[in-house]
Amino acid sequence: MENPQEHQAPDMTDAPAPAGTESAPAQNLSPEQRLAELEAKHAEVADAYLRAKAESENTRRRADEEMSKARKFAVEGFADSLLPVKDSLEAALAIENATAEQLREGTHATLRQLTAALERNKVLEIAPPAGTKFDPHQHQAISVVPAPEGIEQEAGTIVAVLQKGYLIADRVLRPALVTVTAPS
The missing domain is CATH 1.20.5 (Single alpha-helices involved in coiled-coils or other helix-helix interfaces)
Structure with missing residues (x-):
């Protein structure tokens, strides 16, 4: 006679659990x-x-x-670089009997301070020389004039700068106001 326990199903509680199931x-x-x-x-x-x-x-x-x-606080560095300019202007106003030459010399020194402060903060001038090709991205034409006598100048070139323009980090802050030559 056979032992009935020999044909029983194996106990699955000891077998490893399939992947993704609990232990x-x-x-x-x-x-x-x-x-x-x-x-x-x-x-x-x-x-x-x-x-x-x-x-x-x-x-x-x-x-x-x-x-x-x-x-x-984005302007903190810019404001800090302008403070010496303000100090210079206040010092100039404090001098009661300044001569015209002293005022002129102080004004030039203050302008140099201001220019340096602007350059440190990446504010650069746009002041194209005469004969430069007009660039509508950086210049604004105020008037169109015939080419000056005796000077051969191509149409659409700058004759004079009426007001400097400025760039700040390659972006036009203010275009230069210019006079350009008229087409022939």
Whole structure:
């Protein structure tokens, strides 16, 4: 006679669980225990999600604050470089009996300070020499005149600069006001 236990199905509780399923001991849990385990895992994942969400909100808020500060204090360096110019002007006004020559010399020195401050902050002059081709991106034609007598100048070239223009970091802050030659 055969032993009936020899033909029983093998015990699957000791076999490795297929990929993507819970471990074998979890299969031996009662439904209540399994529910409690899943609720704990859910709480853990929910907590991790809330922490990540809070961290991303904090990062966004810090970035917004930094942008706000950058906008608010963007002119700080520029203003700092203009303070010596203001000091020079105030010192000039404090001299009661300055001669015309002293005033002229002080004005030139103050203008050099201002020019240096503008250049440090990447504010550059647009002052094209006569004969330069008119560039509508950097120049604004105020008038069109015939080419000057005795000077052969191509149509659409600059005759004179009426007011300098300025660039700030390759962007036109103010175009140069110019007079250009008329077509023949």
